[in-house]
Amino acid sequence: MAGGAIVNTGGGKEYPGKMTLFVFLSCLVASSGGLIFGYDIGISGGVTSMEPFLAKFFPSVLEKEKEAVSNNQYCKFDSPLLTAFTSSLYLAALVASLLASTVTRVFGRKWSMFGGGITFLAGSAINGAAENVLMLILGRILLGIGVGFANQSVPLYLSEMAPAKLRGMLNIGFQLMITIGILAANFINYGTNQISGGWGWRVSLALAAVPAAIITFGSLVLPDTPNSLVERGHSDHAKVMLRRIRGTDEIQCEYEDIVAASEEAKAVQHPWSNIIKRKYRPQLTMAILIPFFQQLTGINVIMFYAPVLFKTIGFGDDASLMSAVISGLVNVVATFVSIATVDKFGRRILFLEGGTQMFISQIIVGTLIGIKFGTTGEATLSKEYAFFVVLFVCVFVAAFAWSWGPMGWLVPSEIFPLEIRSAGQAINVSVNMFFTFVIGQFFLTLLCHMKFGLFYFFAGWQLVMTIFIALFLPETKNVPIEEMVHVWKKHWFWGKFIAEGDIHGGKVDNGV
Secondary structure, three states: OOOOOEEEOOOOOEEEOOOOHHHHHHHHHHHOHHHHHHHHHHHHHHHOOOHHHHHHHOHHHHHHHHOOOOOOOOOOOOOHHHHHHHHHHHHHHHHHHHHHHHHHHHHOHHHHHHHHHHHHHHHHHHHHOOOOHHHHHHHHHHHHHHHHHHHHHHHHHHHHHOOHHHHHHHHHHHHHHHHHHHHHHHHHHHHHOOOOOOOHHHHHHHOOHHHHHHHHHHHHOOOOOHHHHHHOOOHHHHHHHHHHHHOOOOOHHHHHHHHHHHHHHHOOOOHHHHOOOHHHHHHHHHHHHHHHHHHOOOHHHHHHOHHHHHHHOOOOHHHHHHHHHHHHHHHHHHHHHHHHHHHHHOHHHHHHHHHHHHHHHHHHHHHHHHHHHOOOOOOOOOHHHHHHHHHHHHHHHHHHHOOHHHHHHHHHHHHOOHHHHHHHHHHHHHHHHHHHHHHHHHHHHHHHHHOOHHHHHHHHHHHHHHHHHHHHOOOOOOOOHHHOHHHHHHOOOHHHHOOHHHOOOOOOOOOO
16 A cells, blocks of 8 residues: 655654555445445435335325426425435434444444444345335334444544544545445436336335445454554553554554543543533534534435435436436545545645535525526426536535535544543534434425525525634644644634643644
């Protein structure tokens, strides 16, 4: 693998930053946990636009869709029961992530991934065999538990395994797998929709077992991170593992920082009450607001309702599914832009550029739909007009894929000290899942009532979040995660929350 550089924390400490084959393969396997999340996002939007699926479980929605009395495209899919099917997963993931916090801390990151894979496997079996809405929602809840466990443990694992210089690139592997899962689901939906007999949706739902099996069996062969080993009292094993993943014997400095962080962690009896202390205010704020803002970009509206959305604005069944495939492909390709640039240019520049691009493209999409459909929702789109709608949706998706998508998982996973890391990640996942649930549950109703104004609503939030990042997020690239406190101490606003006595290591100067 490519060699790395030495990471200087600014306090006279030098950390080896070499990429080893062992680290690369471990991170590749762990990041496959993102497949289950991505596959579900892509698959649920596709099956809810398939007529046989709607006829079996949501006949009233199908009737409304085919109703000749009204051609209002905004309200065709407005069904609380249909959105409950989609969004129940995220409520389950919210609750599961809180439980996963304890599992991740006590048993290690890999066993949390294993638990997530097993429950997702069970959920895919129930959904594929579903005969009624109750079975569908039970399956979704099990899928949600799997997602909660995976989203809790995978980003932490990646941030702890990666050398500081390459942490961004390796952590974004999680987001890349999410996008690959979405794209695979879009292709599968397009294919299964062609199956005669009306049972293609069963194939789509049951194939969730494939990504579930990958992370389930993959987690069994993963090594534990040195941070987790030290935290659980396996210091000798941790030193051996750190030597192996860094590819050098010069690990004493980093090892001592991990041990120091672990000692502080052991002194914390209740991480959930400890996390609200003043000195952790910067990290807690980010763990709440970054996932909150990530969902209010409106990306999940595009991704898990893409086929429904395109169908709603006048595309046919196959055309809407193919449009979702196109946006999914853009999502994957654009994520590689983030992988290539995040450790070179930093997190802030991607956040700021992506937020600006999303704001502009969302305004254009809203305007294009507003011009054609107005407030009545009655219109048909020409092929040329539809092309421009899809084009600017893709511009929006690309911006998200190299900014708020990967950064929304990367930054919260790398900023917490070890003593509150599991609790902090649980808050990050919980907030993310809660607002995914809220958006998923109410999007179709909001679209019906706010019409094209909904796109302006999300654009307004994109403006707010971009300003927030510009003012309050310091640059975290190339900083070892156990030295991250110095970044906050140097920040113009957050520095006043951190006393000198709260810093255990040397000084850091990363140019912020």
